[in-house]
Amino acid sequence: MIFLRLFWEFFKTGLFATGGGMATVPFLFDMCARTGWFTAQELADMIAVSESTPGPIGINMATYVGFSTAGIPGGIVATLGLMAPALIITLMVARFLARFNDSPVVKTVFRYLRPAVIGLILFAFWQLVPYTFVGSEGKVLVLPVVAFAVLLFCILRWKKVHPIVWIALSAVFGILCL
Amino acid sequence: MSEEKPVKKTSLASLFLAFAKIGVMTFGGGYAMLPMLEREVVDNHGWTTSEQMMDYYAVGQCTPGVIAVNVSTFVGFNERGVIGAIAAMLGVVFPSLVIIMSLASVLMVFRENVYVARAFAGIRIAVCALILSAVIKLAKKAISNIPTAVIAVLAFLLQVFLGISPVIIVLTTAAGGIAVYFIKKGKKPEEGGEEEK
Incomplete structure (x- = not known):
């Protein structure tokens, strides 16, 4: 039963998460x-692991979540669920690739969908922020975290790493x- | 899967292996994969051309799901039909499955370790910064005028205050986009797709 639910949840994620990488995070x-x-804290750790291991982030996340929820079969089922919509849709689109791409309806829809995705990812960020202020022993550490975050962000906006x-x-x- | 059969020109095994290699050698999805994909798929195997690859990418961004899966499906499908698409796609995910599951089981054991816990407390800050920088990068491309900015803010606020699910937001926005297209088309033909990228 858990496998069916895992597959369904990740199928939905694969179906609605457009824009690659971080787009899966809000879902x-x-x-x-x-x-x-x-x-949410475990999710943050999973994002870190997915970012620092090879492979597409979305797939890594699905494998991780599935595995931690229901072991090896869970990891496989969740990953297949995430990929299924892309596989089905791509196979359908493959025949009329160029027409789909240049279709003005598709273009209009995505012009509005992209900013919506930004709002979604911003909300994921919003949910994650409170967890960053909690240290390893459950202490709340605002000052060092803010200081480090600002420093990190400045360095990284300045130089591409x-x-x-x-x-x-x-x-x-x-x-x-x- | 019945690999090992070099029927026609491309074997399922070589599709699987080529995409598994791409999966192992790239960190992060999306555009991070493009150079590796080009080298493997275009240069080494000649399964497609660079221009075609850009088309696949464009479609990948305009269809739901992971871009790597879209590209592998296209290439696999062109080489060997549906079964080829599946072989290529399984190649993309195979390394993730192995690496993530082994790492996750190791981490489960060491979760209580004080240094691991501290490291992850620090890493959470980086994850926040990463998500925020993804937002900024996307915003530069996608927010170009007042309506697009309003959509982004609205999508955010609807979740914060009303707890509306991302699925509903994506569906409503897509429906809205279709409606806007047909309203504009009804008013003035030729005005549907503006110059915006």
Whole structure:
């Protein structure tokens, strides 16, 4: 039963998450709130692991969530669920690729869909922020976190660095200060 | 899967392996995968051309789901039909399945370790920064005028205050987009798709 639900939840995510990478994250927060399969804090950790391991982020996330919810079969079922809509839709579109791409309806829809996705991802960020102020022993640490976040953000806006470097830097900061 | 059969030109095994290689060698999805995909699919195997690849990407962004899956499906389908699409797609996900599950089981054991806990407390800050930077990057491309800005803010506020699910928001926005297209078309033909990218 859990497998059917996992497949269905990730099928929905795969169907509605457009825009790649982080687009799956809002749907996972939604899933977290509705199913209780994992906490928002665990989700944050999963995002970090998915970002710093090879493979597309969406797929990594599905594997991780599925695995932590229902073991190896869970990981496989969730990942297949996430991919199924893309597979089906791509196979349907493959025949009239160019026409689909240039269709003015499709263009209009995506012109409005993209900003909506931004709002969705922003909400995921919003939900995650409170968890960043909690240190390893449950202490609330606002000042060092804000200071580090601002520093990190400034450095990274100024110089383009791979996300793994961000994650490694903040892991070191965590071990030393949190 | 019955691999190992080099029927026609491309075997299912080589589709699977090529995409598994791409899965192993790229960190992060979306555009991060493009150079690897080009090298493997265009240069090494000649399954498609660079221009075709850009088309696949464009469609990948205009259809739901993970872009890597879209591209692998196209390439696999062109080479060997539906079964080829499935072989290529399984190739993309295979490394993720193996790597993530092994890592996750290790992490489950060490979760209580104080240094691991501290490291993850720090990493959460980076994850926040990553998500925010994804928002900024997307906003630069997608928010170009007042209506698009309003949609983004509205999508955010509807979730914060009314707890509306992302599925509903995506569906409503898509329906709205279709409605706007037909209203504009009804008023003035030729005005449907503006110059906006």
